[in-house]
Amino acid sequence: MALDKLVSEKRKRQCAKLIEISKDIVRQAFDKFKLEELGITWTGGKDSGLTLWIIRQVCQEKGIPLPKTMIIGEGDEFEEIEQFVERIKKEWNVPLEVCRNEDVLKAANDMLNAPVKVKDLNERNRTELKRIGFDGDEFPFEAESYVGNHLMKTVVFNQFLERNRIKGIFQGLRWDEHPARFDDPYFEYKEEGHLMPEHTRIRPILHFTEKDLWDTYAAFKIPYCPLYERGYRSLGAKTTSLISVEGVPAWDQDLENTEERAGRRQDKEKAMERMRQLGYM
Amino acid sequence: MAEVTSPGCKRGIPGNVEMPLAVERLPNGNTLIADAGDEAGFGSEIVEVDPVGNIVWNYNDGLQFAHSGRRLKNGNTLITDTTNNRLIEVTPDKKIVINSDEWGSGTGKLSDGSHLHYPNEAFELEDRTFLVTDRNNDRCIQLDRKGKVIWAFEKELQHPHNANALPSGNILIADSDGNRILEINRKKEVIWSYGDGSIETLWWPRSGIRLENGNTLVTDSKNHRIIEVSPHGKPVWTFQTEHVDKFYITQATKEGTFLIACTGHHQVIEVDRAGNIVWLFRNFRRPAPIFARLTNGFFKELGNDGNPLHWVLARRLSEGGGKVVWENNHKPSSCPGLEFDRPGTLFLQQDIAVKPGSTYRIGGDIKTIDVKGTACLMVDFFDSYGASLYRDITLMPSGEFFTGTNDWVHDIFEVRVPPRATYAELRVSINNSGKVFVRNIMMNLI
Numbered sequence: 001m002a003l004d005k006l007v008s009e010k011r012k013r014q015c016a017k018l019i020e021i022s023k024d025i026v027r028q029a030f031d032k033f034k035l036e037e038l039g040i041t042w043t044g045g046k047d048s049g050l051t052l053w054i055i056r057q058v059c060q061e062k063g064i065p066l067p068k069t070m071i072i073g074e075g076d077e078f079e080e081i082e083q084f085v086e087r088i089k090k091e092w093n094v095p096l097e098v099c100r101n102e103d104v105l106k107a108a109n110d111m112l113n114a115p116v117k118v119k120d121l122n123e124r125n126r127t128e129l130k131r132i133g134f135d136g137d138e139f140p141f142e143a144e145s146y147v148g149n150h151l152m153k154t155v156v157f158n159q160f161l162e163r164n165r166i167k168g169i170f171q172g173l174r175w176d177e178h179p180a181r182f183d184d185p186y187f188e189y190k191e192e193g194h195l196m197p198e199h200t201r202i203r204p205i206l207h208f209t210e211k212d213l214w215d216t217y218a219a220f221k222i223p224y225c226p227l228y229e230r231g232y233r234s235l236g237a238k239t240t241s242l243i244s245v246e247g248v249p250a251w252d253q254d255l256e257n258t259e260e261r262a263g264r265r266q267d268k269e270k271a272m273e274r275m276r277q278l279g280y281m
Numbered sequence: 282m283a284e285v286t287s288p289g290c291k292r293g294i295p296g297n298v299e300m301p302l303a304v305e306r307l308p309n310g311n312t313l314i315a316d317a318g319d320e321a322g323f324g325s326e327i328v329e330v331d332p333v334g335n336i337v338w339n340y341n342d343g344l345q346f347a348h349s350g351r352r353l354k355n356g357n358t359l360i361t362d363t364t365n366n367r368l369i370e371v372t373p374d375k376k377i378v379i380n381s382d383e384w385g386s387g388t389g390k391l392s393d394g395s396h397l398h399y400p401n402e403a404f405e406l407e408d409r410t411f412l413v414t415d416r417n418n419d420r421c422i423q424l425d426r427k428g429k430v431i432w433a434f435e436k437e438l439q440h441p442h443n444a445n446a447l448p449s450g451n452i453l454i455a456d457s458d459g460n461r462i463l464e465i466n467r468k469k470e471v472i473w474s475y476g477d478g479s480i481e482t483l484w485w486p487r488s489g490i491r492l493e494n495g496n497t498l499v500t501d502s503k504n505h506r507i508i509e510v511s512p513h514g515k516p517v518w519t520f521q522t523e524h525v526d527k528f529y530i531t532q533a534t535k536e537g538t539f540l541i542a543c544t545g546h547h548q549v550i551e552v553d554r555a556g557n558i559v560w561l562f563r564n565f566r567r568p569a570p571i572f573a574r575l576t577n578g579f580f581k582e583l584g585n586d587g588n589p590l591h592w593v594l595a596r597r598l599s600e601g602g603g604k605v606v607w608e609n610n611h612k613p614s615s616c617p618g619l620e621f622d623r624p625g626t627l628f629l630q631q632d633i634a635v636k637p638g639s640t641y642r643i644g645g646d647i648k649t650i651d652v653k654g655t656a657c658l659m660v661d662f663f664d665s666y667g668a669s670l671y672r673d674i675t676l677m678p679s680g681e682f683f684t685g686t687n688d689w690v691h692d693i694f695e696v697r698v699p700p701r702a703t704y705a706e707l708r709v710s711i712n713n714s715g716k717v718f719v720r721n722i723m724m725n726l727i
Contacts, residue, residue: 132723
């Protein structure tokens, strides 16, 4: 079921205001950094999609092309996301760079869950494993594991910054998506660290709630990946993302009273309640 | 090599007050403190401190998480030995003269066939009987000195922590998980109450006392305040700390000051009505070391106790149960787990130095078997006096919550270190019964 719900004029104006706040962050970023110093992270999901759409609006205002955009290839992607990304890339002229940790993919023979032997990795990856305290001889090739996440996402992200001398990188994070995000700033400067270049993270859509986001998609007819129509609310790797409510589009689910990142294992709220009943702590 | 940022001290040092829960000023000017002990379950004792901080008496023989020590008219001390589910009376020379374990022909049973379960408070009444707050039985009861139940109030209470008798004979009960204070008469009628159930009004009140002016002073624990309420239910005075500090018991002194047992900053304070701290007792030294980074997250090293080296098995809240178990057939090496068989909470934990404002990614692999409650990875943050920055366990950052049986899954979550935090406590946590296994735990600055 496509996202064709009617958004009232009043609600549309509210969404437009939220977009204006985001555009202002993007404009500040363009004032602060040169175009070639900026980068965008994109996943094909709803958050980075909205961010990309907003940056594109500002670029069109300014008559400049989109900054260099990265997408991470984890080796476990949904075909629907790949097709969507391919389509938008063409329509919007996105200067897209698919970033992958080829060394890890090779060591795993591109096979999901295959064991990756640490000794088969190159020096950079081995150093990265030391940095995160990994102490094992092997790990499964899976982007959602701690090690997989680091090697296939964080390292690839840092390498993208290094390779392109990116100073400011746009991210599609929102305050309400996760407790750890509650006080994230719009601009966060990161000092140069071991294997991490100095850069600033720019988060233009922090203030959007999940509901704001879907209303904005509807009001401004922003394209999105069709998986959301099938009930996914949060998209990660193919084998670890689950449908939250089968057949109910993301925007028709109970966005305020259920967890965006649920869809696996159990309802966190119920568990919270059980813990509360224990009284202690 | 383990890099320690801050060393811990020996556990169970007599006189080291780790977690003061109950407090009272004695007629001789000394202060009697019930110390529940450290997170691993060591060091519970009753200590008597003179006005300049000397420990002049203590009792620690076999106590587990003792919640109260009350000096009786005969000079003995009545102790609720909470995790041991018993009540004892000890003489000044430390002889036990009453032990509830001996009641019911040595079964510890009361005359109604029940057993004390996690008693939190006990006072001696004028007729020398005892008024006991029997927390996990959700009741307060009056017992004679041989375990006969003379009177019981067990309606509508949810984990009460303190009940004390008023001169009128009525009883003031802190109904902690009901978020209210009740005054009941001997006919078991509620004749006064405060608290509408919301956590804004009262959050886990641990005690209520009636002041001479007729007002009621409530220890509103998770709101880290004491609040004086008029008979009409109007708050008229409050003392609240800026930092989160779970106050347990407050006592009014003859001088009109208030003695408060502060579990967060590991101290007893005496405050006046202007909010000044006029006396303080604190000799806490943290037993657990703080590591520069997560250490032995792969559980390759074993400690002398058979538990993972550098990890602490925190049994303080486990109500006497829980142990580390190992999955030995796990490849390439054994991995540890927690086995637990009752209500309460058990942790395997490590303290790690952190910098406010920085973000960490925490994760590992986790597996559960028949968990009735919840198992998860979680992290708590502490200030420089050793108080958790969170008012409630459910507010602490955590990974996924697991219930029932789940095969190995990867779990990752990110946390931003809050302002004022000096160290993090990373925990493998389980509550209620079941088993949880973990492997490859990592925590890394991102």
